Amino acid sequence: MxxxxxxxxxxxxxxxxxxxxxxxLPTQDTxxxxxLAGDLxxxxxxxxxxxxxxxxxxxxxxxxxxxxxxxxxxxxxPQFEFLVHIDAYRIEDLSEVGPLRLQEVFAQxxxxxxxxxPENIAAVLPPSRVEVSIVIGAGEVRTVTVRA
Numbered sequence: 001m002x003x004x005x006x007x008x009x010x011x012x013x014x015x016x017x018x019x020x021x022x023x024x025l026p027t028q029d030t031x032x033x034x035x036l037a038g039d040l041x042x043x044x045x046x047x048x049x050x051x052x053x054x055x056x057x058x059x060x061x062x063x064x065x066x067x068x069x070x071x072x073x074x075x076x077x078p079q080f081e082f083l084v085h086i087d088a089y090r091i092e093d094l095s096e097v098g099p100l101r102l103q104e105v106f107a108q109x110x111x112x113x114x115x116x117x118p119e120n121i122a123a124v125l126p127p128s129r130v131e132v133s134i135v136i137g138a139g140e141v142r143t144v145t146v147r148a
Contacts (some may be wrong), residue, residue, distance in 0.1 A: 001147050008043070008134075008142040011124070014050040017144050021130055024148040027079065031111040033126060035118035038134035043142050047134065048085050048114045055083055063087055063116070068100060081110040088117040097124055 002024070006017045006041040025032045034051075036044040052061040057072045064070040065087045072083040084105055091097060105113065106126050118125060131147040 003145060003147050004143040005079070006146070008054050008144050009140075011043075011046050011050055013121060014043075014144075015054065016141065017047070017132070017146065018051050018054050021132070021146060021148070024146075025079075025112075025130065026101075026128075030104055031106050031108050031113055032080075033113045033115060033129040035125070035129050035131045036114060036116045037118060037132065038136065039065040041135065042134040042136055044116045044143075045087075047132065048116075051083075051112075051114060052083055055080065057083060061085065065089055069105070079110070080112045082108070084108075084111055086111045086113060086115045088115065088120040089121045091117075094121065095121055 004020060006054070007101065008017065011142055021034060036047060038044050049061045052072060055074050055077055059072065064085055068088070068090070069084060069086045072085070074080050074083055084145070102121070102124055104110070133145040135143045137143055
């Protein structure tokens with residue numbers, strides 16, 4: 001597993017992180033999972049917003065904390081047809097995962113999935129994934145660690 005660190009001072013700085021992640025994702029038709037870990041306010045949703053914009057999503061991207069999951073269609077992207085944003089913050093027990101049909105989401109072809117709070121549902125995650133950790137440092141600069 002390769003690890004790389006980035007310094008992110010503004011939302012636009014996530015562009016370098018996004019380019020790196022997209023370059024290390026396998027070029028296959030199966031769903032790809034990006035797990036986003038970090039404290040509240042670390043920048044997990046901001047990362048997903050920047051990724052969505054990079055992929056051509058034009059509608060507003062907000063945290064799906066209460067809806068748990070939101071799906072965005074990607075027009076004319078060569079590798080992905082959908083971006084799925086999942087926020088597992090409110091999931092307290094794995095029994096709550098069943099109705100979400102996550103195994104189907106994880107198996108959906110040409111889908112890129114951003115999952116906030118992966119530690120809350122770690123037992124049901126596929127082994128193939130990119131792990132992103134965001135830590136707030138001095139001056140609100142984030143250290144972003146990517147493991148792929």
